Amino acid sequence: MIHLVRHGDAAGEDRADPGLSDLGRRQVHALANRLAFRPIRRVLHGPSRRTSETACILTENLGAGAAPSDLLADRTPVPSPERRGDYPTHRWEWFEDVPAAERDIDGTDLTEAWHTLWFAHHDEEIVLVTHAFVIAWFVRQVLNAPPATWMRIGPIDNATLTSIGPNIAGEPVVETFNAEVILPL
Numbered sequence: 001m002i003h004l005v006r007h008g009d010a011a012g013e014d015r016a017d018p019g020l021s022d023l024g025r026r027q028v029h030a031l032a033n034r035l036a037f038r039p040i041r042r043v044l045h046g047p048s049r050r051t052s053e054t055a056c057i058l059t060e061n062l063g064a065g066a067a068p069s070d071l072l073a074d075r076t077p078v079p080s081p082e083r084r085g086d087y088p089t090h091r092w093e094w095f096e097d098v099p100a101a102e103r104d105i106d107g108t109d110l111t112e113a114w115h116t117l118w119f120a121h122h123d124e125e126i127v128l129v130t131h132a133f134v135i136a137w138f139v140r141q142v143l144n145a146p147p148a149t150w151m152r153i154g155p156i157d158n159a160t161l162t163s164i165g166p167n168i169a170g171e172p173v174v175e176t177f178n179a180e181v182i183l184p185l
């Protein structure tokens with residue numbers, strides 16, 4: 001079972017690479033409680049501070065090990081000029097503003113990342129801490145839906161759980177989607 005987790009709420013101080021806010025830390029502690037009885041030994045996270053801090057809280061509470069993975073970096077699928085027709089025209093302008101560092105043309109890197117992660121981890125229970133659009137693209141990939149579908153999956157909230165496991169035929173199945181933790185008052 002692969003548990004995809006979006007990082008906890010991020011603080012605004014460092015806009016380029018923010019860490020977690022107090023709320024974000026509380027969200028992730030609550031998520032750790034939710035996962036406490038699962039046999040999770042490993043947590044992989046993207047290179048950003050908000051994903052590594054999320055992974056750190058989870059590993060401290062779950063007794064698991066953490067490791068960074070570029071496969072979980074913040075990427076946004078952007079259509080190549082030839083594939084723009086896969087998306088409704090009202091979306092085209094939005095793609096122009098996606099920062100260069102995040103642009104993943106036709107989601108090629110994300111698709112390969114999902115295949116690599118699924119192949120490597122489908123038979124263990126693992127947490128992958130990443131970003132909203134990454135999770136949306138991975139879910140779209142599992143459902144084998146057309147490219148533009150990723151923009152209608154979500155919003156994926158902070159510190160939520162989207163769990164994908166193999167069915168009896170070994171195919172990936174979305175078992176849980178965007179499950180929120182309940183914060184104590």
Ligand SMILES: O=C(O)[C@H](O)COP(=O)(O)O
Binds near residue numbers: 006075130131132
């Ligand atoms: O790639 C994304 O999902 C967006 O850039 C938002 O990222 P975030 O999950 O870090 O807010």
